[in-house]
Amino acid sequence: MLDALAHTLRSRPDRPAVLGTTRSGSVRTKATCGELADLAEGYARALHARGLRRGDTVGVAVRPGPRALAVLLAVHRLGLRAAVLDPGAGPDVLRARLALARPDLVLADATAQAVAGWARPLARRARLALPDLAELGGPVATVGRRLPGCAPALATDARASVLPRAVDEDGDAVIVFTSGTTSRPRAVVHTRSSLAAGMATVTGLVRPEPRSPVLGGTFFVLVPSLASGAPVALPARSPRVLARQLRRLAPQATYLTPPQLRAALAADARFHGRVWTGSAPASAELLTRVRRAGACEAWGVYALTELFPAAAVEQAEKAAFTGEGDLVGAPLPGVEARPGPGGEVLLAGPAARDRYLGEEPEPWVRTGDRGRLDEAGRIVLAGRCKDMVLRRAENIYPGLYEPALHVPGVELALLVGVPAGDGDERLVAVVQPHHEADPARVRAALAGPLRRMGTARPDALVLADIPLAGRSLKPDRAATARLAAARTTVGATEAGR
Template sequence: MLDTLARTLRRHPERPAVLGTTRTGAVRTKATHGELADLADRYTTALHRRGVGRGGTVGVAVRPGPRALAVMLAVHRLGARAAVLDPGAGPDVLRARLALAGPDVVLADATAQAVAGWARPLARRARLALPDLAGLGPVATVGPRLPGCAPALDADVRAVPLPPPVDEDGDAVIVFTSGTTAQPRAVVHTRASLAAGMATVAELVRPEAGRPVLGGTFFVLVPSLACGAPVALPARSAPVLGRQLRRLAPQATYLTPPQLRRLLADGGRFHGRVWTGSAPASAELLTRVKRAGAEEAWGVYALTELFPAAAVEQADKAAFTGAGDLVGSPLPGVVAKTDSSGELLLSGSAVRDRYLGEDPDPWVVTGDRARIEGGRIVLEGRSKDMVLRHAENIYPGLYEPSLHLPGVELALLVAVPDGDGDERLVAVVQPSPGADRNALRTALDRPLGRMGAARPDAVLLADIPLSGRSLKPDRAATARLAARRLDGRHLDGRGLDGRGLDGRHLDGRSRG
């Protein structure tokens, strides 16, 4: 489909490709088909000059939009693979991931490099915590440069013949998921599995040429643009997003559940078909979306290893009265089954090839408990440790080791329900006997500050419950303990420190 997109862009260079919006909701063109194609060609030439070719790896820390898409088109043409780097993962995690991926070059926009010098306060406010990228290998800037940024990727690029496109299967993208800082884990998709996933999206959403689609993910941009539909990047604030939807009247909209909830709370209205995923979407949420004007409201079940896997429309989800969470029938090409423990396994043409450094495996172990009922997948809970906050997957195992400072006996990151499928992240720290709790709180500030977007909403100093013959930390009991303490919103003298990201105690008192 990336090849189809490249041809479509050249066939109609004057058509708008990526749309933005002003604060009034007015639609503006961020890039036309021709501008996007030209940018992809410049990046292709620049990367080729740097020696990137078939089998190479390009680290990508660029915000979604025309430049990120042009980078992906360039990497695809060269037969290389893109290692997607999350600037919000924190410096220690990012260093480990870069070491595993071993990119030939890291492409980063100015925001991803904002930890250097003058921009460090801006980076902290944006919840970014990065290492000095310049110390991790060759770095090039994509987009406008700011003071302290690496040289521009396409500086001094002149019109030269492009290398012929690679026309064979191979690794296409690396996306990091769980694992630990010492042993990161990354999903590897091939060109074939990526193409199969995007084809499934196109068949599911059915974008029509010339009519806008609203959404900012790669799996929205590529299929829509390949079908001739311009894509509008969603505004960040709910009021502006609401105005954007009114002006745009998109044929299809993809927003995460947190975005939907904020928009609905602001009185937003929808148009056409609405899709949501990346976090659980309840029947109630989908029903509210339809009441707010959507013709259809769909929940999409997907994983990094397989996107998309299943989908369900509001009417079917609302009519389901059984136990569990109905996520729909497996989409064409997807095979679903459960193992002896009830864990859901998925396979199909769009499934990832392997985990980086491991052998290929046709089956994805989802970490979700489920049952297959009438050919439909019904989720019954998670069997692997993961926290879903604001539609982001947070893996506690990546960050817990950094909390084991002198004076800490045990430390866990647990989830506390926060309504409609969302969760709050709480660090529960058990001090060693005799430890100075005030000093410990101060010492914890450093590792907490290096967690980036995974920084906990609150920190609780308490004894962690143990269970089993081996007396292992009981995560479920610890989560219940955190929920009780945070629900009480009090300081009990035993060490509840409810400081959230705004630096306030849970009982509303400012920090002393």
């Protein structure tokens, strides 16, 4: 698919590739096909000139857009693997992830480096000349506009560098971090073939047509659309601007997360063509609202980092379902599903991840979701087996952040999810102080760790005794979540206030 995209970009250089939208909703071309192809080639030459070779790892902390896509195309061409980095995850988590991936080079835009500015003192102590993400010893290069204090720019004019033949064999393609702890982070490894299979499935599902725009911001939306000759537009962050964007673009297909859909609907957005949503549960009621707002079809997509996409269901089918559980649809072509121990849904197929970084390959993906296959072979979910909290389409793993909450004066601390309506959750930190601890001092001591959680910062902080269960008296997460729900309903203190 990426090879097909490269060919499409070169064969139609003057056509729009990535579209931008102003606050008024006006549409403009951010990059043509030819410009995107030139940028990708420039990055590939620059990476090759720096000595990066097949199998090396490149950390990527670049905001979605033409540059991020060009970087990934360059990485693919050279047979490198990309480790996707999120500076918003917080310093402790990011350090652990960098230590696991051990990138040979980190590519970061100015915004990512500003977010990761906490690393500068560490870099100086380690006698590194580069700021921010370089504290583990690997070099950093700035992609895009370079601001004062950023790492040196990645030169894209290395014309003297002769590019080798494009790699066309299988191998590791991308590392995406998921669960784990700060001491033992976990990362999914996709190969070139598993990425290709996933994007081929998306193409068959969405059926993008040439020239008509597609609205969406994920890699699995951008690549199949562009490869099919359809220009893509990144969704505006503001719901009101997004509503204007939808009106001006009239996209043939739209991919938004459920929180984005809810915000757009609240801004009186009107939809066009087919609408897809995933990354979080999408209720039949939400899909019905999207249809009523103009979409000819509204689809919920069941997908995981380990296998994207796995199943899909259209609004009419989901609304007609009267059984227990959440119908997410029949497995897509090539995807196998079966129940595992404890009723956990297991998935396999060509688009499944190869392995977790540092572990052996596994044929079956453990989803962490309890569920079953109904008489029609469709997947019906019945809740999650794992502790992951899903907030605004972001997976938050409590084990990453709970250790930081054990400041002086704290006995126990848990992060739990509290239902917030329509499949979303609020993240609540429940902290049990020592019996004689001063609550005000505990709150003050927690302020720093809470700030350092980045995008995983809790919505609320509750000081209370954590329920225990079992012979070993382990913390009872389910009971703690119920306690958090009751306390936040009556008005818990917002985290960090």
